[in-house]
Amino acid sequence: ASGGKKETHKASFEIDLPGAEMGKVVTRFPPEPSGYLHVGHAKAAVLNEYFAHAYKGKLIIRFDDTNPTKEKVEFQDSIIEDLALLGIKGDQVTYSSDYFQKMYELAVDLIKAGKAYCDDTPSEKMREERMVGDPSGRRERSIEENLQIFTEEMKNGTAEGLKNCLRAKIDYKALNKALRDPVIYRCNLTPHHRTGTEWKMYPIYDFCVPVVDSIEGVTHALRTNEYRDRNPQYEWIQAALNLRPVAIWDFGRLNFVRTLLSKRKLQWFVDKNYVGNWDDPRFPTVRGVRRRGMTVEGLRNFIISQGPSRNIINLDWSVVWALNKKIIDPVAPRFTAVDAHLAVPVKLLNGPKTPESETKPKHKKNPEVGDKTVIYADQVLIDQADADLAEGEEVTFMDWGNVIVSKVTKEGDVVKSIEANLHLEGDFRKTSKKLTWLADTKDKIPVDLVDFDHLITKDKLEEEDNVEDFLTPTTEFHSNALADLNVAKLKAGDIIQFERKGYYRVDVPYEEGKKAVLFTIPDGKQVSRYG
Ligand code: ATP
Ligand code: MG
Ligand code: MG
Known part of the structure; x- marks a missing residue:
């Protein structure tokens, strides 16, 4: 598939980009600023960046x-910030809206070539016709009429314009339904966050992307493969407009249980206030998973390890978290906490009468993590x-x-207090229980430990499922510790x-x-703690 390539980079993936040439690859990540990443x-984003840089493009x-x-604009700004968090900086930042005029002219060309028509068929009926493969009653409108409606009515957002849309005249009975005269322009009177009210109609994604990809010099358009049916449509639009063709390379969509x-x-x-905001730790947003403790390295390693895999599987989060653990374990400083609920006071009869402190490493295997203070007292x-x-x-x-241990005081099954003697000459290799303890001095710090469950109860929600029927009743769990x-x-x-x-x-x-x-x-380690 990679015929004609001169010098290619052997990526760590099994598959190269077809026809990719060193220094000439141009990829793009095209988020819609309609939410957080x-x-x-x-x-x-990571795959696009990976290939662009692997091929020095x-x-x-x-x-x-x-x-x-x-x-x-809020979403646009957050996307730039989140990409920066992921260590991704584009060589260029562009906007589809920069090409509104150009796309308009191309749409006019398409009409003049007899390859697009204006249609005011009500949307229900249009859907029906597309389903069964019937032609629209407007399919044979004249070029003049189409031009008038598109360049005057639709462009100015008149009442007549609002009833119409522009459709590519491809093949109303094509086996691939994506080719059944897709809509490529639609009116919308909502002001645009960049172009204000200058435009009253906007190109549809399926028209915009092939046009802008070609104009911007993209060589490889990476797309998720659930849209594979739409690839011929993408190619048709570039061909119909005599635009430079762009190679499509599809990859598997990421899904999690x-x-x-x-x-x-x-x-x-x-909107329903089921979460705090887009950075909620239960959210699969870049901000949410970071707040939950995912590192950029962990996330990137995960994505790269997935590579271009075309299989759309429902992954378990444990895969990513296990990779994340490998990153944090060698560097995370280690401290002590005891559950506040029913914590058991232990009196060390021969312990230090006044608390003593010592400096100890924060990480036994990694001195670079630094030192901490450990307090020893006769009350712990x-x-x-335990x-x-x-x-x-x-x-x-x-x-x-x-x-x-010399004395254990219980009430029923609950241990109320313990008395013991330090036996520092004893061999720790001979004991089976290694217990966490905390000096019971005024220095102990109250902490709220929070754990979360998934927001929904069903592994894979189908399009027809009502989310409301599958909400996990409790998704946040607090426990107090000292x-x-x-x-x-510690800092946030x-x-x-x-x-x-x-x-x-x-x-x-x-x-x-x-x-x-x-x-x-x-x-x-756990698939889901509470599920
Ligand atoms: P959403 O439904 O969340 O809005 P989208 O695909 O409509 O997703 P875009 O902002 O248009 O969102 O997508 C930007 C890019 O991210 C696209 O190239 C899209 O294919 C890719 N993308 C979106 N969701 C996934 C996913 N789950 N796995 C892999 N790539 C994805
Ligand atoms: Mg989209
Ligand atoms: Mg979407």
């Missing part, structure tokens, strides 16, 4: 802003879950030493590990009198 868009970021009803990857559906959750707290100990039992307090004093210094965005608990990202840092809020970062 989600991880599906991230896949498209050029990446165009193009805002596909042809539908003023859905588009906003129990996840909606559609700006329209995500907007619905925002342990988790209720407290089911027998009198006389020897256990190890992590990073301290062995302890021999953490060591070093946690007070810091990623840490609480030993024996897991990874967390600081969402709201600690402030005097206010709990720090930390989000659990999935580590890929």
Whole structure:
């Protein structure tokens, strides 16, 4: 498939771009500024950038802003920011709206060539005709009439214009329904966020993309393969307008279990206040997953590892989180936290009468992570879950030493308090229980640990499913914990590990009198904690 190439770059993917030449590849990422970027868009963006740079070519970021009803400057700005977060910078930023005049002229050419016609068939009827393969009653309108309607009525958004649309005259009974005279221009009186009220009609995606791709010098148009049926339409438009053809290269759409990857559906959750905003940690947006503790490296590694895979499968999030864990584990500083609910006080009868502190590494295997302060005292707290100990039992307090339990006070099954003696000469290799403990001094920091579940209960929502029927009743879970004093210094965005608990990202840092809020970062081990 790659005939004619001179010097090509052997990508780490199994498949090269067909006909790609070193230094000459131009790709583009064409988001519509109608929402925030989600991880599906991230896949498209990363692949486009990957190929552009692997072939020492050029990446165009193009805002596909042809539908003023859905588009906003806010979204446009957020897309640029999120691409920057992903480390993606286009060599050029363009706008489909820059070509409105040019596209208008090309549409006029198409009419003059007898390859497009204006149609005021009501939309229901038009849909029906397209379904069964009947020609529109307007298909044989004269070129003069079409020009008049398009350049006067539609262009000026008159009442007559609003009733019409422009359709490519391809083949009303084609087996491929995408070729049954698709609509290519439609009126819309909503002011456009860049061109205001200058235009009253706008090109449809299916017309705009092949035209602008060709004009901008794109060599390879990467598209998700669920639109493969529309490829012949793309090619038809370039051919009908004598535009330079562009090679289409399709890749598999990214889908995740129990996840909606559609700006329209995500907007619905925002509008209904089911989530805080587009950066909600339950959202599959670039901002949402970052807030949840996904690193850019983790996400990029995931996308590259998927490569161009054409299979549209419903992935489990654990795949991405497991890759993310590989990135964070070697660098996340480690601290201590004990569940506040039913924490068990342990009196160390021979422990230090006044608290002592020592400097210890934040990460045992990586000294570069820095040091922290550990406080030792004769009163410590342990988790209720760890407290089911027998009198006389020897256990190890992590990073301290062995302890021999002398007294356990219970109320029913609940351990209320423990007395023990430090036995620092004891061999930690001989104990089976290694427990997390926290000095019970005034320095301990209250933290709110938050975990989340997927927003929807069904693995894969079908188009006809009503989202409202599949909402997970509770998707946010809080638990209070007490953490060591070093946690007070953490900043928003810091990623840490609480030993024996897991990874967390600081969402709201600690402030005097206010709990720090930390989000659990999935580590890929559990498919879904609560599902
Ligand atoms: P949405 O339905 O979320 O709005 P879209 O495809 O309409 O998605 P665009 O802004 O038009 O959104 O898409 C920009 C690019 O991102 C397109 O090239 C599109 O193919 C790609 N893309 C969108 N969703 C996915 C996905 N789930 N997996 C891979 N690529 C995607
Ligand atoms: Mg789109
Ligand atoms: Mg869409």
